[in-house]
Amino acid sequence: MTSALPTPDTLEAVPSAVEAALEAFFARAIPVAADIDPQVGAAGEVLRDFVLQGGKRVRPVFAYAGWLAGLESSARDPAPGPEAPSAHDALRVAASLELVQACALIHDDIIDRSDTRRGHATVHRVFERSHLDDRWAGDAAHHGVAAAILLGDLALAWADDMVHGHRPGDATEPGESAPRALPAAVGRVWSSMRTEVLGGQYLDIVNEAGGDESVGAAYRVMRFKTAAYTVARPLELGATLASAPAPLISDLRSIGHDLGVAFQLRDDLLGVFGDPERTGKPSGDDLVAGKRTALLAVGLARAGERDPALAARLRAAIGRPLTDDEVRGARAILTDVGAVDEIETQIEGLLATALATLATADMSDPVRVELSVFAHRIAHRST
Amino acid sequence: MTSALPTPDTLEAVPSAVEAALEAFFARAIPVAADIDPQVGAAGEVLRDFVLQGGKRVRPVFAYAGWLAGLESSARDPAPGPEAPSAHDALRVAASLELVQACALIHDDIIDRSDTRRGHATVHRVFERSHLDDRWAGDAAHHGVAAAILLGDLALAWADDMVHGHRPGDATEPGESAPRALPAAVGRVWSSMRTEVLGGQYLDIVNEAGGDESVGAAYRVMRFKTAAYTVARPLELGATLASAPAPLISDLRSIGHDLGVAFQLRDDLLGVFGDPERTGKPSGDDLVAGKRTALLAVGLARAGERDPALAARLRAAIGRPLTDDEVRGARAILTDVGAVDEIETQIEGLLATALATLATADMSDPVRVELSVFAHRIAHRST
Numbered sequence: 108m109t110s111a112l113p114t115p116d117t118l119e120a121v122p123s124a125v126e127a128a129l130e131a132f133f134a135r136a137i138p139v140a141a142d143i144d145p146q147v148g149a150a151g152e153v154l155r156d157f158v159l160q161g162g163k164r165v166r167p168v169f170a171y172a173g174w175l176a177g178l179e180s181s182a183r184d185p186a187p188g189p190e191a192p193s194a195h196d197a198l199r200v201a202a203s204l205e206l207v208q209a210c211a212l213i214h215d216d217i218i219d220r221s222d223t224r225r226g227h228a229t230v231h232r233v234f235e236r237s238h239l240d241d242r243w244a245g246d247a248a249h250h251g252v253a254a255a256i257l258l259g260d261l262a263l264a265w266a267d268d269m270v271h272g273h274r275p276g277d278a279t280e281p282g283e284s285a286p287r288a289l290p291a292a293v294g295r296v297w298s299s300m301r302t303e304v305l306g307g308q309y310l311d312i313v314n315e316a317g318g319d320e321s322v323g324a325a326y327r328v329m330r331f332k333t334a335a336y337t338v339a340r341p342l343e344l345g346a347t348l349a350s351a352p353a354p355l356i357s358d359l360r361s362i363g364h365d366l367g368v369a370f371q372l373r374d375d376l377l378g379v380f381g382d383p384e385r386t387g388k389p390s391g392d393d394l395v396a397g398k399r400t401a402l403l404a405v406g407l408a409r410a411g412e413r414d415p416a417l418a419a420r421l422r423a424a425i426g427r428p429l430t431d432d433e434v435r436g437a438r439a440i441l442t443d444v445g446a447v448d449e450i451e452t453q454i455e456g457l458l459a460t461a462l463a464t465l466a467t468a469d470m471s472d473p474v475r476v477e478l479s480v481f482a483h484r485i486a487h488r489s490t
Numbered sequence: 491m492t493s494a495l496p497t498p499d500t501l502e503a504v505p506s507a508v509e510a511a512l513e514a515f516f517a518r519a520i521p522v523a524a525d526i527d528p529q530v531g532a533a534g535e536v537l538r539d540f541v542l543q544g545g546k547r548v549r550p551v552f553a554y555a556g557w558l559a560g561l562e563s564s565a566r567d568p569a570p571g572p573e574a575p576s577a578h579d580a581l582r583v584a585a586s587l588e589l590v591q592a593c594a595l596i597h598d599d600i601i602d603r604s605d606t607r608r609g610h611a612t613v614h615r616v617f618e619r620s621h622l623d624d625r626w627a628g629d630a631a632h633h634g635v636a637a638a639i640l641l642g643d644l645a646l647a648w649a650d651d652m653v654h655g656h657r658p659g660d661a662t663e664p665g666e667s668a669p670r671a672l673p674a675a676v677g678r679v680w681s682s683m684r685t686e687v688l689g690g691q692y693l694d695i696v697n698e699a700g701g702d703e704s705v706g707a708a709y710r711v712m713r714f715k716t717a718a719y720t721v722a723r724p725l726e727l728g729a730t731l732a733s734a735p736a737p738l739i740s741d742l743r744s745i746g747h748d749l750g751v752a753f754q755l756r757d758d759l760l761g762v763f764g765d766p767e768r769t770g771k772p773s774g775d776d777l778v779a780g781k782r783t784a785l786l787a788v789g790l791a792r793a794g795e796r797d798p799a800l801a802a803r804l805r806a807a808i809g810r811p812l813t814d815d816e817v818r819g820a821r822a823i824l825t826d827v828g829a830v831d832e833i834e835t836q837i838e839g840l841l842a843t844a845l846a847t848l849a850t851a852d853m854s855d856p857v858r859v860e861l862s863v864f865a866h867r868i869a870h871r872s873t
Contacts, residue, residue: 136685143689143714146696150689214643218636243699250699253601256639257692260597260646264684267650273677288671294656301647302519306526306533309640313529316626316633331526 114194118477121171121201122164128202129158132269139274140261153233154258154265158209161225165370165485166208166341167201172478173345173359174201179471182352192348196287199269200348204341206266211304213259217252218312219396226387231255270297293347300340307332315399320422325404326368333374334367338485358468362478365461369454369486375402376450377489380438385490391434397426406446413444458486497577501860504554504584505547511585512541515652522657523644536616537641537648541592544608548753548868549591549724550584555861556728556742557584562854565735575731579670582652583731587724589649594687596642600635601695602779609770614638653680676730683723690715698782703805708787709751716757717750721868741851745861748844752837752869758785759833760872762821768873774817780809789829796827841869 112131115124133155141148174197177183215221216229223229228236235251243250268274272286289297311328342359351359377386378393379402386392393400403425410418417440424437441447461482465475495514498507516538524531557580560566598604599612606612611619618634626633651657655669672680694711696702725742734742760769761776762785769775776783786808794801800823807820824830844865848858 139682139685140689143686144693144710147689147692150692210643214639217639220632238699241700244701245699249603250695252635253695254692256597256600256642257688257695259639260593260643261685261688261692263643263646264681264688267647268677268681268684271654271672271677273674273681286674286677288674289654291656291669291671294651294654294669298647298651298656299522301651302522302644303526305640305644305647306523306530309530309533309637309644310527312633312636312640316621316628317624318627327527 112195112198114198115171118168118172118175118481121168124198125164125167125202125205126159128198129155129205132202132265132274133158135274136265136268150254150258151261153230154209154262157213157227157230158205158262160227162205162208164205166204166337168481169338169341169363170201170204170345171197172474172481173342173347173351174349175345175474176342176359176468176470176478177346177349177351177355179474180349180351180355180469182355182469184350190287191350192287192290196272197345197348199272200289200293200344201341203266203269204344206262206269207301207304209262210259210266211308213255213262215308217255217259218308221396229255230258234258290348290350293344296340296344296347300336300344303331303340304336307336311399315397320399320404320407322401322404322408325399325401328399329368329371329401330364333371334364336367337370338367339363352469355469358464362461362464362468362482365457365464366482366485369457369461372401372450372454372457373486373488375400376447378402379441380447382489387490390431391429391437394424394434394437395427395429402441402446402450405449406441406444409444409446409449410440417444454486458482495578495581497581498554501551501555501558501864504551507581508547508550508585508588509542511581512538512588515585515648515657516541518657519648519651533637533641534644536613537592537645540596540610540613541588541645543610545588545591547588549587549720551864552721552724552746553584553587553728554580555857555864556725556730556734557732558728558857559725559742559851559853559861560729560732560734560738562857563732563734563738563852565738565852567733573670574733575670575673579655580728580731582655583672583676583727584724586649586652587727589645589652590684590687593642593646593649594691596638596645598691600638600642601691604779612638613641617641673731673733676727679723679727679730683719683727686714686723687719690719694782698780703782703787703790705784705787705791708782708784711782712751712754712784713747716754717747719750720753721750722746735852738852741847745844745847745851745865748840748847749865749868752840752844755784755833755837755840756869756871758783759830761785762824763830765872770873773814774812774820777807777817777820778810778812785824785829785833788832789824789827792827792829792832793823800827837869841865 112127113124115121133151137148137151137155140151212224213230216224217231221229222232231251234254235247238247238250271289307328311332314324314328339360342363343356346356346359375393378398378400379391381388383390389395406421407418410421421437421440424433462479465478465482495510496507498504520531520534520538523534595607596613599607600614604612605615614634617637618630621630621633654672690711694715697707697711722743725746726739729739729742758776761781761783762774764771766773772778790801790804793804804820804823807816845862848861848865
């Protein structure tokens with residue numbers, strides 16, 4: 108099945124190819140779940156719908172970009188053997204990142220007690236709703252959380268199955284060959300990435316509970332929870348699969364860190380100033396949710412330097428429901444103290460550094476151009 | 491490091507060898523977590539303490555038994571090549587099951603709202619306690635759940651790292667060779683096992699919420715949540731790693747199913763009739779917790795046939811705090827209607843079938859004898 112899927116030649120084509128690869132994975136995994144019980148199959152469909160209902164596929168795009176860059180490095184061994192990973196392997200590895208992300212989002216939504224994501228009910232709310240609809244016994248909200256914990260776990264287990272080319276079920280299909288084992292170097296990147304995102308998420312909730320509002324804490328979380336997980340490790344994953352030489356991998360890590368931080372800083376700005384029509388999130392969502400973003404940390408630090416009362420006003424607008432006037436007030440403080448300008452300046456600086464590293468990195472020009480376009484888009488997006 | 495660990499020659503020696511392998515894994519993984527932030531390293535230590543604080547290591551013992559059986563099958567290829575998995579690989583694969591189990595238990599304890607496990611506070615309660623001790627902001631109970639969700643995820647990710655011989659961190663150590671890739675056939679068993687246990691757990695909470703008290707529902711959950719996950723798949727995992735011939739793997743699956751169901755049925759009896767001093771669980775714990783066990787399903791069905799009022803009395807003793815008198819009353823009903831005898835008879839029948847299959851299975855006699863001893867112990871344990 109998988110070998111019949113077209114593999115993308117450009118980054119533009121990655122999201123739809125990734126979605127096709129995920130569809131093919133679910134088409135084989137869900138019947139295995141349904142063999143346990145139709146109810147388990149139905150849960151697998153909830154996961155499929157969640158994964159396929161949207162998202163920018165940022166991580167797979169970067170992973171595939173790393174693959175193309177590694178493949179087109181001039182320093183690369185010119186004659187890969189028959190055992191070398193193929194573009195199909197690269198697509199599969201890239202797509203499996205969306206299953207890690209499904210686990211992260213499903214569990215994050217429990218942790219953040221979010222009711223909606225991308226305009227749909229969050230997974231724990233979906234299961235809570237069917238508990239209520241079926242008039243089941245017990246605490247519907249707790250049932251929703253319990254089911255969503257298990258579905259997130261399944262997503263993480265299936266991510267590992269997909270990246271390794273395994274799938275639940277006992278037999279290979281007729282004519283199907285065993286998957287090529289993932290090279291150990293790729294396994295190490297995969298491993299580091301999962302530990303980093305989970306460690307970054309853990310650090311995030313600890314900083315929030317511990318009231319650490321320092322700029323340093325916000326950047327530390329961002330480095331692991333976003334920059335490594337969203338850009339740097341995906342780029343490295345693809346490049347390592349392509350057996351890219353060490354200097355290119357080092358350049359891609361550096362580019363990945365800079366773009367990843369820029370990606371998150373843009374997210375921070377959109378989380379407070381974004382247009383709800385475009386982002387799909389309520390106005391001032393990050394303030395209401397009490398997220399300890401870099402924007403907020405910089406804002407609090409700058410407000411505190413100018414006038415402690417101003418910092419107190421900003422602090423009072425975090426982590427509780429806000430009126431439109433209160434959102435506007437908090438935005439005004441962030442703008443007036445120069446936090447917005449500082450974050451915009453950082454984004455431009457990071458983008459410039461990433462583009463400078465990219466300009467001299469060892470890859471073919473078509474890949475370089477595509478990555479530059481994507482880098483601009485990541486840093487300047489409005490959704 | 492790992493190659494310096496002794497590998498067990500007998501099943502008796504497996505638990506301590508597994509604990510040494512887990513110690514070695516944590517000794518390398520925790521510094522990687524601590525590099526993200528000391529707080530993340532501390533969370534890794536909570537996981538290590540949880541994994542190493544106890545447990546019977548049942549799954550690793552069966553996995554290693556499968557390895558020894560496969561290795562000593564007369565039909566086995568007599569001359570494995572230099573690339574064949576070693577006893578060290580078998581130990582590593584067996585030990586990684588304890589990390590899957592850590593995820594299952596940590597998340598189960600959230601789902602069941604359990605406060606203690608093996609005489610210690612459950613992980614979400616540990617994190618809740620440190621939130622309270624440090625006088626952090628927000629809802630301490632929710633923080634505990636959030637942190638435990640992430641730590642369970644980390645356990646599941648690390649299980650995959652360990653089984654594949656990967657670890658987070660960028661470099662192999664001096665003199666260290668890259669891990670041998672897990673054979674694809676082993677990957678399929680690993681994959682099936684994780685989907686089955688998560689599917690079985692999901693089915694369990696759905697049956698409980700949906701009020702399905704049928705005998706069939708209880709056995710279906712048992713088949714996947716326990717029998718496959720605890721015995722059948724671990725045996726198959728080890729045997730597949732040893733390239734055991736198909737008839738032996740088929741025999742081990744059958745033995746595993748029978749012993750796995752017997753293991754769970756014994757657990758059901760201990761959960762209602764067990765000595766709290768020995769099990770470490772309160773008297774009548776499964777009744778209070780409202781577990782939909784086979785014992786309860788059989789009891790309700792038999793009580794209902796005899797007298798609906800009796801079934802109603804039993805049903806009233808499920809899922810709420812009970813006095814000692816109420817526990818005694820429920821036990822009396824289960825005994826009087828013959829449910830206890832029926833479950834004991836099933837355990838003996840399953841054990842006999844497993845031993846009969848074992849008697850003719852293609853493995854050396856020392857392994858056969860060890861497995862028989864272990865089978866008796868599993869079926870007749872009192873803790």
